[in-house]
Amino acid sequence: MRTRLCGSLRVEDVGAAVTLCGWVAKRRDHGEHLAFVDLRDHTGIVQCVVPGTVDVRSEYVIAVEGVVRPRPDGTANAELPTGEVEVGECVVTVLNPAEPPPFAVADRVEVDEVVRLKHRFVDLRRPSMQANLRLRATVNRALRAAMDRQGFVEVETPLLWAPTPEGAREFTVPSRLSPGACYVLPQSPQLAKQLLMVAGVDRYFQIARCLRDEDLRADRQFEFSQLDLEASFAGQEDVLEFVSEAVLDAAEAVTGVRPTDIPRMTWAEALDRYGTDKPDLRFGMELIDLTAVFEGTGVKAFGAASVKAIVLQDGAGLSRSRLDGITDRAKQLGAKGLAWFRVTADPGTGGDDPALALDSPLDRFLSDQERAGLLSATGASAGDLVLVVADEYRLACTVLGQLRVELGGRPVGEGPYRYVWVVDFPMFDGFDEAGNPVPAHHPFTMPHPEDLDRLESDPASVRSQAYDLVLNGWELGSGSVRIHRADIQSRVFSVLGIGEEEAQARFGFLLGAFRFGAPPHAGFAVGLDRLVAIFAGEDNIREVIAFPKTQSGADPMTGAPKPLAPGVLAGLGLQLIPSKG
RNA sequence: GGACCUGUGGUGCAGUUUGGAGUGCACGCCGGCCUGUCAAGCCGGAGGUCGCGGGUUCAAAUCCCGUCAGGUCCGCCA
Numbered sequence: 206m207r208t209r210l211c212g213s214l215r216v217e218d219v220g221a222a223v224t225l226c227g228w229v230a231k232r233r234d235h236g237e238h239l240a241f242v243d244l245r246d247h248t249g250i251v252q253c254v255v256p257g258t259v260d261v262r263s264e265y266v267i268a269v270e271g272v273v274r275p276r277p278d279g280t281a282n283a284e285l286p287t288g289e290v291e292v293g294e295c296v297v298t299v300l301n302p303a304e305p306p307p308f309a310v311a312d313r314v315e316v317d318e319v320v321r322l323k324h325r326f327v328d329l330r331r332p333s334m335q336a337n338l339r340l341r342a343t344v345n346r347a348l349r350a351a352m353d354r355q356g357f358v359e360v361e362t363p364l365l366w367a368p369t370p371e372g373a374r375e376f377t378v379p380s381r382l383s384p385g386a387c388y389v390l391p392q393s394p395q396l397a398k399q400l401l402m403v404a405g406v407d408r409y410f411q412i413a414r415c416l417r418d419e420d421l422r423a424d425r426q427f428e429f430s431q432l433d434l435e436a437s438f439a440g441q442e443d444v445l446e447f448v449s450e451a452v453l454d455a456a457e458a459v460t461g462v463r464p465t466d467i468p469r470m471t472w473a474e475a476l477d478r479y480g481t482d483k484p485d486l487r488f489g490m491e492l493i494d495l496t497a498v499f500e501g502t503g504v505k506a507f508g509a510a511s512v513k514a515i516v517l518q519d520g521a522g523l524s525r526s527r528l529d530g531i532t533d534r535a536k537q538l539g540a541k542g543l544a545w546f547r548v549t550a551d552p553g554t555g556g557d558d559p560a561l562a563l564d565s566p567l568d569r570f571l572s573d574q575e576r577a578g579l580l581s582a583t584g585a586s587a588g589d590l591v592l593v594v595a596d597e598y599r600l601a602c603t604v605l606g607q608l609r610v611e612l613g614g615r616p617v618g619e620g621p622y623r624y625v626w627v628v629d630f631p632m633f634d635g636f637d638e639a640g641n642p643v644p645a646h647h648p649f650t651m652p653h654p655e656d657l658d659r660l661e662s663d664p665a666s667v668r669s670q671a672y673d674l675v676l677n678g679w680e681l682g683s684g685s686v687r688i689h690r691a692d693i694q695s696r697v698f699s700v701l702g703i704g705e706e707e708a709q710a711r712f713g714f715l716l717g718a719f720r721f722g723a724p725p726h727a728g729f730a731v732g733l734d735r736l737v738a739i740f741a742g743e744d745n746i747r748e749v750i751a752f753p754k755t756q757s758g759a760d761p762m763t764g765a766p767k768p769l770a771p772g773v774l775a776g777l778g779l780q781l782i783p784s785k786g
Numbered sequence: 787g788g789a790c791c792u793g794u795g796g797u798g799c800a801g802u803u804u805g806g807a808g809u810g811c812a813c814g815c816c817g818g819c820c821u822g823u824c825a826a827g828c829c830g831g832a833g834g835u836c837g838c839g840g841g842u843u844c845a846a847a848u849c850c851c852g853u854c855a856g857g858u859c860c861g862c863c864a
Contacts (some may be wrong), residue, residue, distance in 0.1 A: 235827095236820040251822065263814085280822055288824090305815060308797050313825080314813085315798065319856055372864030392863090419863040496795060537789070539801070634864085647864045745857095755856065 212249020214287045218273045223292060223627050225251065226300070228311065228330065229265045230773055242297065244269055247335050251287040252276075253295045254454050255402040262325075264303040264310065271295035318747075323761040325752055337749045340459060341737045345412060347458035348432050348731075350435065350592070351451035357410040357434060362397035364390055364414070371395070373648060374418040376427075384778025390416040393730060395647065396652070396715050398435040399687060403718045410434040412733065419754045421747045424679065424735055431682065435728030441686055444727045445626060448674060448684070452731060456622060459740045466623040467674070475627050476599065480513075480606015482630070485678025486623040490515055490613045495593065498578035504545060504570045509595035515605050516583050518611055520590030521547035521564070531608065535594060540604040544593040548585045560585055610678060620740070625675045629653065631661075632669040641702030646671040648701055648714075651686040651693070651727075664700055674731065676739055684729030691719060 207226040214223070227246035232238045240255040244267070253269045261267055275586050282288030308316040312333045321328040328334060345762040349359070365378060365388040375389035391397070393415045401409045412646035413433040420425065432451065436443060449467050475484045517523075519774050521532075535543035547564035553694060560578050563571070571579070579769045592608060594601045631641035632652050640643050642664045644650065652660055653668035660667055670686035686770040688694045694716070700710045708716060734746040747753040754760055774781065 231826095233822075233823050233826055234820085235823065239821040239823085241823055241826085250824095254822085256821090277822065280824085284824080305796070309814070309825095311825085317793090317797085317856075320797080370864095374863085395864095417863060420861085422863085423858070425863070459789060532857090533789095644864055650864090695860090756858085757856080759855090761856095 208249040211244050211246045211251040212286060214251050214273055214290050214292070216275065216289050217366050219290060220274055221273045223273055225253070225271075225292065226690065227267070227270045229263055229267060229302075230259050230308070232259070232261055233522060233611055241275040242267075242269070242295070243578075244292075245330070247339075249286055251285075252282070252291040253297075253329050254291050254293045255295045259297050261297060261299060262303065262305065264306050265299055266301040266303065268298040269295050270298075283454065283533065297735070319755070319761050322755065324752070325373060326764050329751065334748070337737070337741045337743070338751060340741050341733070341749055344455045344733065344737050344740065346449050346454040348459065348733075349412070351454040352410040352432070352447075353409070355447055355450060357408040357436075357447075358406060359411055360401060360764055361408050361411060362394040362401075362407060362413065363393070365612065366391045366397075367714075369396060376416050376418050379777040381777055392417045393431065393647075395435050396712070398728060399715060399723075399726065400718055402435055402437045403721065405722045405724075406437075408434075408436045413730075421754065421758060423747075424738070426750060427758060428755055429554045429746070431459070432731040432733060433728075434730070435726055437724040437726045439727050440725070441628070441672060441727060444684055444686075444729050445469040445672065448682070448729050448731065452624070452674065452681070452736070455736065456740070460622075464624060467471075467626055469626040469628055471629040472627055472631065472668075473629065475511050475625075476602050476606075480602040481610060481678075482673060483675045483678055483680045484606075484625060484626055484627075485610060485615060486625055487616050487621060487677055488614045490517070490609050492602060492609070493583050495579060495582055497683075498575060498582055499595070502575060503572070504567060504575070506542060506636070507593070508569065508596045509597070509601070511521060511598035512593060512595040513601040514583055514591050514593045515609050515613075516585045517590040517592065518614075519588050521549065521588050521613070523590060531592070533611070534611070535604050535608065538604045538607050539600055540594050540596055542594075543604075544595070546579065546591040546593070548580070548587055548589045548591060550587040560589070561585070563591075580590060614778040623677055627673040627675055630666045630671040631665070632656070632667040633664050633670075637702075639702060642700060644701060646683065647667065648697060648703065648712075649687045649694070650687075650697075651688050652697070657682070657693075659698055660696055670727070672729075674729075676736070679735050679739060681736055682731035683731060684727065689719065689725050691716070694719070 206214065206654055207224050209223045209225060211227050212226050225244055227244045230245040231243040232240065237258055238256065240257070240259045242253045242255060242259060243250050253271060269292060271294050274289050274293045276289060276291050282480060282550050306327050307320060308314060308327070310327060310330045312331055329338065350392050368375060368387065368389045371392065375392060378388040378390060382388045382660040386599050394411060394413050398409050411433045413431050414428055418427065419425070434447065436447060453464055470484070471622055472482055475482055478484070480492050493514045493516070495514050499507040499512045532543040544567050545565060549562050549563040549564050551560040563576060581589065585591050590604065592757060594604050631645050632650065634645035635643050637643050646669060651670045653670055657666040670684065671683065673683045674681045689699060734749060737749040738746045741749055743749060752760065752762065759765065
């Protein structure tokens, strides 16, 4: 039907008779003797010249027969890769007329996202969306090739799984053959891939769909994709190597440059320096500890376990209302309050190196020693803004870590790419209502061997063999060495407050399988949507998903979710409870 | 469950603070003109439940209450 693609034509093709197919991007009609039609396909746009009139409109699907020729002197278009040439003497065949699109198919046009999603098939014609889809395919291809090369075998795992409450809310699928019973859609293939290790698959991977019925965010959809992997007779070092290889291959496939090896940082260091377990290493602005400076202080607000600060360079000019807004944000993040200090040059001292002074409601409560200590510890200069949070250590860190990202010099758009492995996560993350520790990763995570003897006596201090991959402040994925021995597993369950009976009820099939020869194994999962979004320079994963949902979980195109047709529920043995109100 | 922001012809916006006739801009659409344009140009035209409901008022896009939708975030996401 076609002999060439629109975006491929160059000066070398001059003289070639071509047939092109695509959509009308633009028609410029110059009367009965001349018309230009910009023809678009997935490869780009080329100008077609019709020696007469042509009855086409935007987004008509047409075929064009013509001859490639150089453009007349002075009419080349530097904006188009095909701009040196045009297709002349064109004969246009309308393959399918089209109604005017609800919005213009062009990257520069901003359109409400609901309108875009409702007409996603039009939205995806836009060059940037085409590029995102193809970028995603490139990443998938590179990841698959890397896993294949490293001896991993791709295995598909079930979408209809058994309810195994693990943390995230699951989507439920009622069974027709067993009325009243349900499958659930897997929040990840975690248990299936561990069973594949018991099954002797040795090295498994899958580009897996995962489904979680939790509230949506810019970086979270109900359904998302992971490069999921698991390896037998492998530990943390092996897994980090496998994943690095795959991710760096993908980066190279996309950018043409292979990043250097990925540095590592312990979880404790990430929290202390960046206030998060997913540090964005593209800029500094690290957290500064002022606890020693305010030891025994008379400033009531700083009488806390930990006092930490960040310096916003040239931030002293921020308005009072802006500072109030930042304070509100700190409170929203859980802080009791936020102290700010504008650093100014002391007008009383002159010369090349004037003394520094602080402008803050709290300044008059500071001792001279505290004032000097704050300035020297932060290294702030005139014109800077110092933000201080005094609280429990972890909260002070996380609040400032979040403000660092929101206020700091975080680069936008593509590159540079700063990867980091965050290792030595804590085994547990706080305590639940019953006083039991909550697993930071999942209950099959192997404790750090050096900390194993404190599992029962001091669980909060126990590190795990869990690790995250972070890129530019996004959590790209996480993994762990799994427990493969029954004795350690039962100790962990016991610490978690999961009794033998409950463990059997929830994970019995896995524990049962482990009795038949489970190899030591470890694994990981890389969030594909996030990886592709970062490579695409998008700050929202919806931009790299063909048909995403809105934040309330709706699809404006299909109308999902929708009530079921009458009779369908009954056929499943289900009945609706009238909603209140 | 909660906070904040947004909602005005097909698209993007201004108008809302300080109530006074659906007033305006750009793009698109329809018709006409035009032989080198490329965000073509010129002339003319059509197109509106100001998200929805209620209230205040002589009068509401504008003020108040509620509600719906979207976005960002908190909670949630082992």
